[in-house]
Amino acid sequence: NAGVTQTPKFQVLKTGQSMTLQCAQDMNHNSMYWYRQDPGMGLRLIYYSASEGTTDKGEVPNGYNVSRLNKREFSLRLESAAPSQTSVYFCASIDPGGVYGYTFGSGTRLTVV
Amino acid sequence: EDQVTQSPEALRLQEGESSSLNCSYTVSGLRGLFWYRQDPGKGPEFLFTLYSAGEEKEKERLKATLTKKESFLHITAPKPEDSATYLCLPEGTSGSRLTFGEGTQLTVNP
Numbered sequence: 720n721a722g723v724t725q726t727p728k729f730q731v732l733k734t735g736q737s738m739t740l741q742c743a744q745d746m747n748h749n750s751m752y753w754y755r756q757d758p759g760m761g762l763r764l765i766y767y768s769a770s771e772g773t774t775d776k777g778e779v780p781n782g783y784n785v786s787r788l789n790k791r792e793f794s795l796r797l798e799s800a801a802p803s804q805t806s807v808y809f810c811a812s813i814d815p816g817g818v819y820g821y822t823f824g825s826g827t828r829l830t831v832v
Numbered sequence: 833e834d835q836v837t838q839s840p841e842a843l844r845l846q847e848g849e850s851s852s853l854n855c856s857y858t859v860s861g862l863r864g865l866f867w868y869r870q871d872p873g874k875g876p877e878f879l880f881t882l883y884s885a886g887e888e889k890e891k892e893r894l895k896a897t898l899t900k901k902e903s904f905l906h907i908t909a910p911k912p913e914d915s916a917t918y919l920c921l922p923e924g925t926s927g928s929r930l931t932f933g934e935g936t937q938l939t940v941n942p
Contacts, residue, residue, distance in 0.1 A: 761934035762919070778931065809875050820866045823875030
């Protein structure tokens with residue numbers, strides 16, 4: 720089925736470890752986004768990529784890096800994980816006209832201990 | 833600065849009891865306003881896009897409306913399966929730095 724695929728679905732890290740969250744979309748969308756969602760905080764934008772080859776910071780970029788590998792893939796890297804990065808991470812993409820809104824992946828639940 | 837506020841934070845309804853959710857926004861040059869539904873443990877699911885004041889869209893028991901400062905999501909005769917968190921997202925012409933509202937958690941009791 721067409722959509723946004725995120726891997727892994729669950730991950731436990733120790734403080735200081737690094738990892739990369741993967742996201743891929745097969746809808747030929749130009750723009751892709753990474754959000755985190757914490758209880759009581761709502762969805763907050765970490766980084767986005769308006770098109771292949773470009774990335775920009777969102778509301779809460781500290782502690783993260785991103786790579787827009789190609790049009791399909793947009794990865795999020797935690798270089799040195801901290802407990803404050805325990806969250807659910809969502810990747811999203813949007814069609815060029817924005818008519819159908821953002822399509823979200825099913826999320827990665829990350830716990831940093 | 834773009835801002836969005838959703839109210840109420842939580843809403844409990846009896847099955848069949850109609851109500852409305854509010855999304856108030858301040859955005860530089862609104863390009864569109866999105867409504868989403870989110871079930872626990874899942875990503876948000878797209879419901880509607882509204883582009884201009886006065887526009888309305890409907891889907892089953894849901895109807896979304898838009899003014900220059902607010903959007904409403906009206907729920908008519910809700911059922912328990914409508915229980916979810918409803919999120920709004922205004923998009924401005926300033927670019928792609930999008931801010932979601934914190935959502936309204938709706939519970940419909942049978």
